[in-house]
Amino acid sequence: MKTDNLISTLKAAKRNAKMVPELARVSYGAATRKFISEGRPLPIGTAIPAPPRPYRPESSRVPVQVMTPAGGHYMTTFFDIDPVSPSGRYLAVTKVPFIWRIPYVGDPAQVVVIDLLEGTATPIYTTRGWGAQLGANVQWGADDDTLYCNDVIEGRATGVALERSTGKARVLGGPIYGLSPDRKISLSGRIDYVNAGIPGYGVPEGLLHRPRQPHAENPEDGIWRTDLETGKSELFLSIADIVSALPGQEGLKGGTYYVFNVKVNAQGTRGFAVLFTRKIPGRPGWPPQLVTFDMDGSNIRLAMSDARWRIGGHHPSWLPDGDHIIMNLRDKKQPMAFVKFRYDGENIETLAPGQKGGGHPTLNPQLTHLLTDAYTSERDFVDDAGDVPIRCIDLASAEDQPLTRVNTRKLDGPRRIDPHPVWTDQGRKVIFNGIIDGYRQVLMADTSGLAEG
Template sequence: MPSAEVTAITKGPKHHFFGYYNKSPWNSTMTHLLVLQTDFMDRPPTGNEEMLIGLTPVDKPGTFEKIASTKTWNWQQSSMVQWIDDDNILFNSRLDDRFVSNIVNIHSGKTKVLPHPVYHLSPDKRLALLPNFSRLHDLRPGYGYPGLEDPNKDNYAPDDDGVFIMDMATGQRRLMVSLAQLADEKEKPSLHHWVNHLEFNRDGSRFVFLHRWKMPNRQGWQTRMLTMSSDGGDRYVLRDDGMTSHFDWRDADHMLAFARVKGVGDRYFLFTDRSQDYQIIADGVLMEDGHCSYSPRNKDWFLTDTYPDANGNRALILYNLPRKQPVTIGKFYGAFTSAIECRCDFHPRWSPDGRQICFDSFHEGTRQMYVMNIESIVG
């Protein structure tokens, strides 16, 4: 099997990363990558340190052109930095006593401020899903933002918090389903509830989210996965077996996820929305959680990674579905060396043309971004 070359797109002594696996750092023409720069990598941000947002031209690796900065970020998902189009980017920040989102023109610096932060954008960029980032920070450190206290911190399941959708043109936000509703459905009113990992499907008609609640004494949590129409109706419990982790929509109706199915165990599954149908994927081959995503060019391939093995090494893996064949394209040191919310997961992401991937890693001593050309493998 052909190998994949690795290129460091950033360099120290500053630390650089991008964030989560469900967004691409490349612009559509693949001339630049969005890059985030920090002065440290071994502790959680406090809400007072700036993270610089910039560009690295693909033909000038190691350079950094600053565009903006924000104090609203975390190590797992940064500040949801992403391209709106080839001229504008979006990221979250704080304005006085609230979190907001900014759309910034990379050429002029002209900025539009929206009154709420963004978690995930619909494919047409007209709608945004969002949770309460303060509550997320309190109940799932590493995914929310520090700096603003959740007004419902002591409320197990408030009726004015939950899954929100914002109109990107007007900034108006509406509550789609409340935490109180979700808690009532599980008959667990005396445990802390929250939502996480909200994502539109491929045509924007529906979205998925994880409903989670703390176990007694705040030790661990349980999860169920729900989908819902983007107009607020037809809510469906897709899985309620206690664990759903990372996922990616294949199309408008099917989703690859690492999850638990009672009687089967923890596996990669292909779920069919609004049904209890599922297919086990890579059974006996890929048996541990990873950040999975389909190729944007060929859905016969998906990309994933692993957490550290006994030697502290993580793997990057391509999987060919028709051939049921995994291809390990790299292994790099990535042990947990500090607070768990500071871990440097690979979070591998595809380039728009499906011929390259980008991942974050500290295997050379500082947190940096790397690119691999995989065209010889995926064709």
Template sequence: MMKIENKIYKSSLVTNPPAHHFFGFHDLPQWNHAGDMMLALRVDSIDHPPLPDQKADSGVILYPEREFIPIHVTSAFNYPQGARQQWIGSSDLFVCNIRRQDHWGANVVDARDRKVINVLDFPIHCLDNQGHHGFFVNYSRLHRLGGYGYVGVDDHTSSENIPNDCGIYKGDIRTNKYELLVSILECARIGAPSSRQGGRHHYLTHLSLSPSGNRLAFLHRYLLPDGGLTTRLMTVGVDGDDLRVLAKGFLSHFDWLDDGRILIWGRIDEATRNLRELPIFWLPGGDVLARTAKKILKQFIKPGTDKKSGNAAFFAIEDNENPNFQIVGARFLKEDGHPMVCPADRHWMVIDTYPDNEGWRKLMLYNMFEDHVVDLGRYQMITKAPDWGKWNQNNALPGVEPLIVQSFGEKKLIYTRSGLHCDLHPRWHPKGKAVAFDSIHEGTRQIYVIDFFKDDGVL
């Protein structure tokens, strides 16, 4: 097992202001296989969500030189998940999502020669280990429904709550062809009847391949009549077979522990959520009744204490037809965060937290085998907010459903989709030697690295 000492570690800045630099989510490796380049995006302004014609520089950070080299530009990005830049296998080629006039695509970029070598007719959310196939969703639908999508291309499924011609797609990078792997309708038909009786604005998001690349995990989400959101953790084979529902309730961030288990934060099948999906609430006019019932339920019904309906925790959930649930890290992992299991030693995970009451985010390692943590420091959010005299629903959230804005809150949605809202989203070095993360604690959004083995020289 990899040994990481429990001592004070200092983070190092690897990008330079005044421009803002970021990578994105906690589910993708940022370093290449050799460890001498890191993927990143660069923009000049982050005080609003991405706009239809806004572009970001896409390129690499030379490491350890710590110099950002722009290679091409993209207008297919968001701040929480970037442009889904990712390395193709163990090569120095990477993909980056782009907008191709009326649809989303991806550039294939040679990081050594610093040029685009191919353009794909489809975007990519995650790649298989060989770099042959990519999986993706409808990013226009995601944007319209308040998820981590892209702005600038109309959603052709906007009139459908549960479309049959939209879902998860599988593309072949070698042939530049793609096909629908599983539709939103197919996902809604699996499991409890309430998920397909009505449910507004179903969508699929957060695709993640298992370590072996044999199965794909994702979240199926839809709006409840009372304005709330239900999430189901699902998996499917990479050829579209064996579709499963593993859990339902309030579910958020996850990663694969191994090929048979998924780690996820949430409350599983909580009592109030089941009641909020009673058939009567799906009837015309039921939304008014549902909102009233929701207020009453909050006052009189509290979560239980058993594993499947108790308070929120990190759960290890088996990927099978009748999954078992096991709470993970109960002594230390007491709040939601963004976990990434170490690819070099899956006993270890890196995770952050949301800001506390004073705006501090914590970063830590957790050893699941020995049940202990290594503190990696605290990083404070800044108090700057978008200019509310300038930004509103019409110009900052073009194309987003009014119902979504109403449910989420206009200012909250604008702020959390801007670059000012900066979760750390920690990412492992492929050999476990370091972690990288985004942070805004020094006033601009930049990328930082904590090196656990500095004496080794180049990572």
């Protein structure tokens, strides 16, 4: 067995081992939830106080505040989704009932809107379509009154359009994931399939009869395109069409392909999708690849191959120019680095040379600073208290000066609490997750002085 395949096998074995206690927790939670009330939901439409609270003013590099109410678990979505409304007044979060286990089918969470001006938190919707990593994938529409999230309705995982001011909900034909910048369409794989390889990013699933792809290269599933105005959803690119356009699939032959992360660039001209493959004969795990495409479904390119990714890498994201992608990537016998490359995989270039890659990297709109966090498994970055940094690297000097540090309870696996830091307000603020007094909370850092500092 080649070294790369051996490493992949060991990683897969480690992930499988972590799932054993997770499934035990889920089983216990599912059996006892009728008798134990957890994470009492808030009354829909009723605002509660949510004044911002200073966070570690004595040790943070920039002003940081806790934005969510104490005594409850709140989270944002992903590291490339701005949770602040178009005007900057509101913050959208998911209130989850617990963090000691991953959710089971039927467990409720809530979409909550924080009024940053009034200092209040208002729940506007209850959903059963959430995961421990992305919550309900809550995202803003084109204005302050429109939000989208995922739910499970009559057994179907799908998206919902919400009206903040009235609480009205409109069921969509497909899920919410990668939204176009004009907020007119959503591109997504089937979110009930995601947990097949990446637990915590899809909707809750049962202990038995879990949704899985019925075909190795499914011609009837893939990337779905949902019109957010009409609610109509249709197959945009099938898995069979994508795979047939890709080179270098010999090492994945016989495996079953799934669509995971789908994102649209800031210009609305191009998208990418992370594919993973399960049940490859003689090869455990679920190796990923990165595919890009034009928004009419043409020009399918392999931006990051399995052969290159398997050496080590994770978390791609579009750069602001819409032509390049940033991710963590490792060369053989080299530490992880931050790299950028063109949408077709060409012109790989290291960013912030000398800085170790990791976490969830993005660049601010001004292209002056790289923002990321760290996992508790990245021992170089964890302090004695178990806290991880919100890293901020000046690209001119390649100097890493963390904005602050935050606790994530040293969790790993599907229950881990990733900070998922994301730029907002044109790079003048950063939103991230953390643990405060035992509860998941959402924090905001003021980074307006970085350009001058």
